[in-house]
Amino acid sequence: MKKIIYMIVVALMATTYSYSQCACCAGAGTGAANGDYNNGILTLNKNQFVIETYTDFRNINQNLPPVTEVTDEEAPLTSMLIQSLGVRYGVTKSITVSALLPYVFLHTDTGNDNGIGDLILLGTFNVYNKNNFSLALQAGIELPTGIQKDAAFDNTTVVVGSGSYDPMAGIIAAKRLGKFTLQGNALYKHTFNGFQGNYYGSIAIQNLSLSYRIKGQNAFCALLNDDETDKPKQTASNFGWGIFGGYYGEWVDMIKEDGETDHDSGYYMGFATFGNNISYKSWSFPLTVSLPVIQNMNGEQNTGGFRLRIGIIKSFR
Numbered sequence: 001m002k003k004i005i006y007m008i009v010v011a012l013m014a015t016t017y018s019y020s021q022c023a024c025c026a027g028a029g030t031g032a033a034n035g036d037y038n039n040g041i042l043t044l045n046k047n048q049f050v051i052e053t054y055t056d057f058r059n060i061n062q063n064l065p066p067v068t069e070v071t072d073e074e075a076p077l078t079s080m081l082i083q084s085l086g087v088r089y090g091v092t093k094s095i096t097v098s099a100l101l102p103y104v105f106l107h108t109d110t111g112n113d114n115g116i117g118d119l120i121l122l123g124t125f126n127v128y129n130k131n132n133f134s135l136a137l138q139a140g141i142e143l144p145t146g147i148q149k150d151a152a153f154d155n156t157t158v159v160v161g162s163g164s165y166d167p168m169a170g171i172i173a174a175k176r177l178g179k180f181t182l183q184g185n186a187l188y189k190h191t192f193n194g195f196q197g198n199y200y201g202s203i204a205i206q207n208l209s210l211s212y213r214i215k216g217q218n219a220f221c222a223l224l225n226d227d228e229t230d231k232p233k234q235t236a237s238n239f240g241w242g243i244f245g246g247y248y249g250e251w252v253d254m255i256k257e258d259g260e261t262d263h264d265s266g267y268y269m270g271f272a273t274f275g276n277n278i279s280y281k282s283w284s285f286p287l288t289v290s291l292p293v294i295q296n297m298n299g300e301q302n303t304g305g306f307r308l309r310i311g312i313i314k315s316f317r
Contacts, residue, residue, distance in 0.1 A: 042136055042172055043126050044090030049316040056082040059305030066109055075154040076302055081105040082117075094126035101145070104160050111153030115160035119143040122168065132177070138170040138187070148195055163194025184208045191253075201253040201266060209246030209273065216240025216279065240279035248273050248290060254298060263299045270294030271307065284313040 044050060058080045066076070086100035102117040122140030129135075146161015170187035189203045216239055247270060254266035275288035290307040297303060 042134060042174060043094060043096040043124050044088055045317075046090050046093050047317070048090040050088040050313060051316075052086045052088070052311060052313040054082075054084045054086075054309055054311045056084070057308045058082070059307070061303045061305045063302050064300060073154065074156050075108040075110050075151075077106055077108055079107045081107070094129075096124045098122050098124070106153075106158070108153045113152040113158050115147040115149065115158060117146045118161035119145045120168075124172070132175060134172075134174045136172045138168070138172065140168045142166040142168065142189065144194065159195055159200075161194075162191055162200045163196075163198075164192040166191050179213045181211045181213070182209075183211070198258070199256040201255045203253070204251045206249040207246065208248075209244050211242050211244035211277075214241045214243065238281050240284075241276065243274075243276045245272075245274040247271070247293075249294070264301055266298045267301065268294065268296045269304055275309075282315040282317075284311075284315075286311040286313070 060077050060079055062076065062078065064076065082102050082104050084100055084102040086098060088096055088098040090096050098121070100120040100122075103114065104117055105114045106112060120140060120142050122138055124136050124138050126134060126136045142162065142165070144161055144163050144165060146159065146163070148157060148159045148161075148163070151158045166189055168187060168189040170185060172183070172185040174181060174183040185205075185207050187203075187205050191200055191202045193199050249268065249270040251268045252266050255262050270293050271290040272293050273288055273290045275286065277284060277286040279285070286309075288307075288309040290309075292304050292306070295303045
C-alpha cells in the first residue's frame with residue numbers, strides 16, 4: 001500500500017498542527033476550532049447568528065535534509081494554508097451550535113496540492129454564569145467529509161481528514177476583571193480507525209489567554225454579561241479594540257498505518273500567542289500570531305515554525 005500523506009481537521013476549541021519530516025505526519029492535526037480564534041465568542045445571545053472565516057498560515061522549519069525530486073517517499077511540507085468557513089447560532093443564551101469546514105493547501109519543494117477537510121459540528125453549553133465568571137461545556141463530532149487522492153507532488157496519497165466519525169469534548173472557563181478577561185479551554189478528540197483502517201492520532205489541546213479591552217464591548221459574547229443587567233446603560237460604541245496574549249499547547253498521538261505505529265509522528269508543542277481584535281458595529285477582525293516555545297517531537301521530524309491567523313466575523317440579529 002502506498003504511504004499516506006495525512007491531514008486531519010479537529011474541533012472547535014483549538015488549532016492543532018503537526019510538523020514532521022514527511023507530509024504524512026506534518027499534516028496530522030491541521031484543524032482548528034472556533035473557540036481558539038481569540039474572537040471572544042463563548043455562547044451567543046438567543047437567535048444571534050454569526051458567519052466567520054479564517055485564513056491560517058503555518059510555516060514549517062526544514063531541520064532535516066530536503067527532498068527536491070518526486071519519489072515514492074513522502075515529500076516534507078514547507079508550509080500549509082487553511083481557509084475555514086464557519087457558522088454559529090444561539091439557540092438560547094446558554095446554548096450555541098456551530099459548524100466549521102476547512103479547505104487545506106499543502107506546499108512542498110516538489111509541488112503543491114489542496115483539498116477539503118472534515119466538517120466539524122459542535123455544541124457549547126453554558127453551565128454556570130455568576131460574578132463575572134462563566135463555565136461552558138462542549139461536545140461535538142467530526143464528520144468524514146475530507147478527501148483522499150493521489151498527491152500532486154510525490155507518488156504517495158494525500159488524505160485530508162481522518163476518514164472516521166470522531167467525537168470531541170471540551171470545557172471553557174472565563175473570568176472578567178474590569179477590562180481584563182482571563183479565558184482558558186481544553187479539548188480532547190478521540191480518533192477512530194479511518195481510511196483503509198488506519199489510525200491518525202487522537203488530539204488534546206490546552207489554551208490560556210489574557211485579553212484587555214482598550215475600547216468598546218464584546219459584540220458577540222452572551223456569557224459574562226448577566227451581571228450588568230441592573231447597571232445603567234451606557235452609550236454603545238461602534239468601534240471596539242482589544243489585545244491579548246497567552247499560551248497554547250497541543251498533543252497529537254502517533255499514527256498507525258497497516259497496524260504499525262509510525263514512531264516519526266506525534267508530538268507535544270507549545271506556542272506563545274498574542275494579537276488583537278478590532279470590531280466595528282457587527283463586524284470583527286481578529287489577528288493572532290503564534291511562536292513555538294516547546295517542541296517535543298517523536299522520532300525524526302521537522303519542527304513547527306510561526307503561525308499567523310486572520311479572521312473576519314459578521315454577526316446578524
